[in-house]
Amino acid sequence: MKKVKMRHSNSRFLLLALAALFFFSNPSFAQDAADSPSVEENTTPVDEAGLEGDVSAGKDLFNSLCAACHKPYKRAIGPALHGVTEKRGKEWLYSWIKNSSAMIEAGDPQAVAIYEEYNKVAMNAFPQLSNSDIDNILAYVEQPKPEPKVAVAAEGSTAAGQGGGAGVSTQVVLGILAFVLLLLLVVLFLVNKTLTRFAEANGVVIEKDEKISKPIWKAFVENQFLVIVTTVVLLLVGSYYVYGFFMQVGVDQGYAPVQPIHYSHKIHAGDNGIDCKYCHSSARVSKQSGIPSLNVCMNCHKSIAEVAPETATEEYSKEFYDGEIAKLYDAVGWDPATQSYTGEEKPVKWVRIHNLPDLAYFNHSQHVTVAGIECQKCHGPVEEMEIMRQHAPLTMGWCIECHRDTKVNMQGNEYYEKIHEELSKKYGVETLTAAQMGALECGKCHY
Ligand code: HEC
Ligand code: HEC
Ligand code: HEC
Ligand code: HEC
Ligand code: HEC
Ligand code: HEC
Numbered sequence: 001m002k003k004v005k006m007r008h009s010n011s012r013f014l015l016l017a018l019a020a021l022f023f024f025s026n027p028s029f030a031q032d033a034a035d036s037p038s039v040e041e042n043t044t045p046v047d048e049a050g051l052e053g054d055v056s057a058g059k060d061l062f063n064s065l066c067a068a069c070h071k072p073y074k075r076a077i078g079p080a081l082h083g084v085t086e087k088r089g090k091e092w093l094y095s096w097i098k099n100s101s102a103m104i105e106a107g108d109p110q111a112v113a114i115y116e117e118y119n120k121v122a123m124n125a126f127p128q129l130s131n132s133d134i135d136n137i138l139a140y141v142e143q144p145k146p147e148p149k150v151a152v153a154a155e156g157s158t159a160a161g162q163g164g165g166a167g168v169s170t171q172v173v174l175g176i177l178a179f180v181l182l183l184l185l186v187v188l189f190l191v192n193k194t195l196t197r198f199a200e201a202n203g204v205v206i207e208k209d210e211k212i213s214k215p216i217w218k219a220f221v222e223n224q225f226l227v228i229v230t231t232v233v234l235l236l237v238g239s240y241y242v243y244g245f246f247m248q249v250g251v252d253q254g255y256a257p258v259q260p261i262h263y264s265h266k267i268h269a270g271d272n273g274i275d276c277k278y279c280h281s282s283a284r285v286s287k288q289s290g291i292p293s294l295n296v297c298m299n300c301h302k303s304i305a306e307v308a309p310e311t312a313t314e315e316y317s318k319e320f321y322d323g324e325i326a327k328l329y330d331a332v333g334w335d336p337a338t339q340s341y342t343g344e345e346k347p348v349k350w351v352r353i354h355n356l357p358d359l360a361y362f363n364h365s366q367h368v369t370v371a372g373i374e375c376q377k378c379h380g381p382v383e384e385m386e387i388m389r390q391h392a393p394l395t396m397g398w399c400i401e402c403h404r405d406t407k408v409n410m411q412g413n414e415y416y417e418k419i420h421e422e423l424s425k426k427y428g429v430e431t432l433t434a435a436q437m438g439a440l441e442c443g444k445c446h447y
Contacts, residue, residue: 053132053139061137065126072141074305075337078123079114081141097134099125146309250357256389257351261331262324263388267311270383276375283364283375291350294332301328305336316386353390360396361445370415371408371434399445403434 062070069077084093088110096103096111100123103111115122129137220226268274277284279292305325312318329336333344356362367373376382380391392398410416410432423432438444 053135053137055136055140055143057133058136058138058140061129061133062140065124065129066137068303069123070141071305072143073145075339076303077121077339078118081138082145083142085138085142093138094131094134097129097137098127101125251393251395252355252390253393254389255353256387257353259351259388260348261327262316262320265382265385265388267307267386271311276382280375283368285365285369287363287365289364294328294348297328298332298334301325302334302339305329353388354394356394359446361447362399370413371406372413373406396445400435400440403439406434407431408434408437 062072066081070079070081072080072082074080088096092108092110100111100115102125104115268279269276279296280289281292283289305322307318307321307325309318311321328334328348331346331348333342333346334340335342367378368375378392380389382388382391408416408431410420419437420432423437424430427436
C-alpha cells in the first residue's frame with residue numbers, strides 16, 4: 001500500500017506565503033515606487049515670450065530690487081509684472097524702470113494712467129540698471145507661471161502618511177499582492193482537499209503524525225508550581241499596567257489638536273527664528289503667556305501671502321500652506337487683491353492645549369523672568385514642532401521634581417539678593433534649589 005506524507009504541507013505553505021508577503025512589503029520595494037519620476041519636473045525655465053535675457057540673473061535682481069513691491073503673478077503694492085512686455089514697448093519699459101517719475105512729470109499718457117490707478121504711489125527710480133539688466137528682469141517675470149504640483153495635502157487630515165502618488169501606488173500594490181496571496185491560499189486549500197479525497201478514493205492511507213501524546217497545555221496545567229508562578233507573574237504585570245493606566249487619567253501629554261489655522265512653530269520659530277516672546281509677549285510679565293492677536297500676524301503677513309516653494313514638504317504642499325495663509329486673511333478681513341482691510345473679521349478659535357486644573361496656580365513670569373527658565377525646558381523642542389503639542393505631563397510630580405532639582409541661578413539677579421543672603425546662611429550652602437526657597441509649600445501652588 002502506498003503512503004503519502006502530508007503533515008507539514010499546510011504549514012510549509014503558510015511559511016512560504018508569509019515570506020513572500022514580507023519580501024514584497026519590504027521598504028526597499030516601496031522605495032522603487034517612490035523613486036519613479038513624479039509630476040514635479042515642470043520648473044525648468046522656458047523663455048516663452050522670446051525675450052533674450054538671463055533668467056537666473058533676472059531673478060536675483062528682481063528679488064533684491066523689485067520684490068518689495070512686485071510679484072510676478074499677483075498684485076502687490078505695484079501691479080503684477082507678468083505680461084507687461086505685451087502691454088508696453090521695450091523702450092517705454094526701459095525708461096519707466098530707470099525713472100518713472102520723470103515720465104509721469106513729462107505727461108506720458110500710459111505712465112500717468114498707471115500712476116493714477118495705483119493711488120499715486122511712486123515707484124523708485126533705478127538709474128543704475130542697464131538695458132540688459134532690465135531685459136534679464138523682464139525675462140524672469142515673463143516666465144510662464146509654474147504649474148502647481150499635484151495637490152497632495154489638501155487638508156491636514158489627509159496630509160498624514162506618505163506624500164506624492166507613490167504612497168498610494170505602494171498601497172495599491174500591497175493590496176493586490178495580499179489579494180493574490182489570499183487567492184493562492186484558497187486555491188491550495190481546495191487542491192489539498194481534492195487530492196486528499198482522491199487519495200482516499202484510491203485507498204491511499206495518509207499518515208498523520210501523532211507522536212506527541214500529551215499536548216503542552218495539559219502538561220502545564222498538571223504542574224502546580226508552574227501554575228502558581230505564572231499566576232503571580234501575571235498579577236504583578238497586570239497591576240503594574242492597571243496602575244499606569246489609572247495614573248494616566250487626566251494627563252494629556254502629547255495632546256496635539258487640529259487648529260483652525262495650520263500654524264507651524266517649526267516654520268516660524270525654527271526656520272525663520274522668530275523669538276517666542278515676539279508672539280507670546282505676556283510670558284515675561286504676567287501669569288499667562290497668551291496667544292498672539294491676529295494683528296501681530298499681519299505685521300508680517302501683509303507682505304507674505306504665500307510661502308516659498310522650498311518651504312513645502314512631502315507632507316504639506318505649497319498650496320496647502322498658501323491656503324492656510326488665506327484663512328488668516330479671511331479671519332482678519334484682508335483683501336490681498338486690493339491690499340486693504342474689508343472690515344469683516346471672524347475670530348480664530350484656537351484650541352487650548354495646556355490647561356492646569358483650577359486648583360493649581362502657575363505663573364509664567366515667575367519662571368521665565370525671575371528664574372530665567374527657557375520655554376523649551378517645559379514645552380519641549382517647540383521650534384521643531386510642525387503641530388504644537390503638550391510636551392510635559394503637567395502633573396504635580398512634574399512641578400515638584402523640577403523644584404527639587406533646579407538650582408536657582410542667583411548671580412546678578414536682583415530678585416534674589418535678599419533672600420539669598422538669608423537662606424544661604426540658614427542652609428549653609430552657596431546654591432539653593434527652588435524647593436529650599438519654599439517652592440514645595442502647598443499654598444504656593446494651591447489656592
Ligand atoms: C517702492 C515700490 C516699488 C519698487 C521697489 C518697484 N516698483 Fe515697479 N511699480 C510700483 C508701483 C506702485 C507701480 C504702479 C505705478 C505707480 O503708481 O507709479 C509700479 C509699476 C511698474 C511697472 C509698470 C507696470 C505696468 O503695468 O505698466 C513696471 C514695468 C515696473 N513697475 C517694474 C519694476 C521693476 C523692474 C522693479 C525693480 C527693478 C520695480 N518695478 C520696483 C512700485 C514699485
Ligand atoms: C509668529 C508667532 C508665534 C511665535 C514666534 C511662537 N508662537 Fe507659540 N503659538 C502661536 C500661535 C498662533 C499658537 C496657537 C496655535 C497652536 O497651538 O499651534 C501658539 C501656541 C503655543 C503653545 C500652546 C498654547 C496652548 O494652547 O497651550 C505653546 C506652548 C507655544 N506656542 C510656545 C511657543 C514657544 C516656546 C515659542 C518659541 C520657540 C513660540 N511659541 C513661538 C504663535 C507663535
Ligand atoms: C515675524 C514675521 C511673522 C509673523 C509675526 C507671523 N508670520 Fe506666519 N510666516 C512668516 C514667514 C516668514 C513664513 C514662511 C514663508 C516661507 O516659508 O516662504 C510664514 C508662514 C506662515 C504660514 C504658512 C506655513 C504654516 O505655518 O502653516 C501660515 C499659515 C502663517 N504663517 C500664519 C501665521 C499666523 C496665524 C501668525 C500669527 C499668529 C503668523 N503667521 C505670524 C512670518 C511671520
Ligand atoms: C516652568 C515651566 C514653563 C516654562 C518655563 C514656560 N511655560 Fe508655558 N506653560 C507652562 C504651564 C504649566 C502651562 C499651563 C498653564 C495653565 O494652564 O494655567 C503653560 C501654558 C502656556 C501657554 C498657553 C497659554 C497660557 O498662557 O496658559 C503658552 C502659549 C505658553 N505656555 C508659552 C510659553 C512660552 C512662549 C514660554 C517661554 C517664554 C513658556 N511658555 C515658558 C509651563 C511653562
Ligand atoms: C523647569 C523647572 C520647573 C518646573 C517644571 C516648574 N517650576 Fe515652578 N519654579 C521653578 C524655579 C527655578 C522656581 C524659583 C523661582 C523663584 O525664585 O521664584 C520656581 C518657582 C515657583 C513658584 C514660586 C515659589 C515661591 O517660593 O514663591 C511657584 C508657585 C511655582 N514655581 C509653581 C509651579 C507649578 C505649579 C509648576 C507645575 C505646573 C511648576 N512650578 C513647574 C522651576 C520649575
Ligand atoms: C509646585 C507646585 C505644587 C505644590 C508645591 C503642591 N502642588 Fe498639589 N498639585 C499641583 C498641580 C500642578 C496639580 C494638578 C496636577 C494634575 O492636574 O494632574 C496638583 C494636584 C494636587 C492634588 C490633586 C487634586 C485632584 O483633584 O486631582 C492634590 C490633592 C494636591 N495637589 C495636594 C497638594 C498638597 C497637600 C501639597 C503640599 C504638600 C501640594 N499639593 C503641593 C502643584 C503643586
